[in-house]
Amino acid sequence: MKTPNHSQANILKVLEQTKKPLSAQEIWAEIQKQGQKIGVATVYRNLESLKIKGLIQIRTVHNQAIYSLVSEKQNFATCLQCGERTPLGISLAQSVEAPTLQSQAFEVYYHTLEVFGLCSPCQERSP
Amino acid sequence: MKTPNHSQANILKVLEQTKKPLSAQEIWAEIQKQGQKIGVATVYRNLESLKIKGLIQIRTVHNQAIYSLVSEKQNFATCLQCGERTPLGISLAQSVEAPTLQSQAFEVYYHTLEVFGLCSPCQERSP
DNA sequence: TAATATCTGATAATGATTATCATTCTTTAA
DNA sequence: TTAAAGAATGATAATCATTATCAGATATTA
Structure with missing residues (x-):
């Protein structure tokens, strides 16, 4: 399993903090709001990695992926x-x-x- | 519960015949192949209705909705x-x-x- | 350190789904 | 039955989440 990188750590942090499922766009906005610079593509790429690692879960609502920690x-x-x-x-x-x-x-x-x-x-x- | 209409009957028929989950686009193509005239929008609208009725199930794979009968x-x-x-x-x-x-x-x-x-x-x- | 591989950000491209709207089909009530 | 009201449809334009691209930055390895 690949080492979790900085971007992935930020994503996980946001999901832990908000304690609720978020869309990729929301996660992106939140990381930026916290002062980190990050591109959308990077968010999507790392969400995919985290999914494959089994650290986050995805479900689709109204044609949009919603991510949450596996709890x-x-x-x-x-x-x-x-x-x-x-x-x-x-x-x-x-x-x-x-x-x-x-x-x-x-x-x-x-x-x-x-x-x-x-x-x-x-x-x-x-x- | 609304009466199932002609379009919905066609969609269900296709899902029964192929016996495997299909995307909206595939269902659309299949109905047309069988000689029925139908628009994409109608397929999507009726898939939504069938979902709300609990007759079909949806899951998302690679950013595309896949429909199947509730079995x-x-x-x-x-x-x-x-x-x-x-x-x-x-x-x-x-x-x-x-x-x-x-x-x-x-x-x-x-x-x-x-x-x-x-x-x-x-x-x-x-x- | 240099060479190689990996990751990132900006942005363009993609493509599934949805909105729009004029038209057609259904139902309802006189 | 017939006309009016309502619902469903098809063609197509619009939307928008996601993905592809690619040059530059960062990390890893020898």
Whole structure:
């Protein structure tokens, strides 16, 4: 795994500070606001690297990538329309019962348990 | 829930026939290839409707939305790099052990159990 | 130190998605 | 049925997040 560089450290810092998912543009603006000089391309490039390292997570809302730290909390109810994502106060073990969430004014259509990582070919591709 | 129209029926048919996730552009091309006349905008509009109805699922790979029918199989290993998504031969109950997938030449970084649907405000917003 | 490889910033290019708007198809009510 | 109101469609222009390019800066290696 490559050593985290300065740009990546700045990105991680911003995500830690704001404590909420941000778009690439927002991250870019925030780093600049903090006095660091950085280009958009660099932000995108390093977000990609951080993703491949498994340090940040990405989801897409309204055709825009939203980045966040990979945290312990991984159970959410995501609205298909507005994209709002509210944490579920349940553990992974309990979450198999998630569809009972119906009672919480959230209309469940489907749920997904997804494992993210690198497949074998891609592991070789990025040493 | 609105009655499914002709365009939506065509989209669903294509997804059923090809049995694999497709981009909007691919769906558009396929419907046209089958002799139906349809505009891109219509494809996008109806994909959105089908999403809100919970009939199709979306994920984003390389900055492009990929659509698929909401199926029974909801356990996948997704590669962070190439986006390849291979079904896991495990049930939801078993899947809490998914991290043991390590042994399968897939390097697991994190996993997510996500529930998709409509939040309360959005339910009222789209009758 | 010099040579090589990697990273960066500015900016142009790309391309998927969305907005616009005139037209066509549907539904509703008299 | 028929006319008015509403919704859906298609063609195309506009948007805008992301990516490619490339010259210069920085880091690494021998």
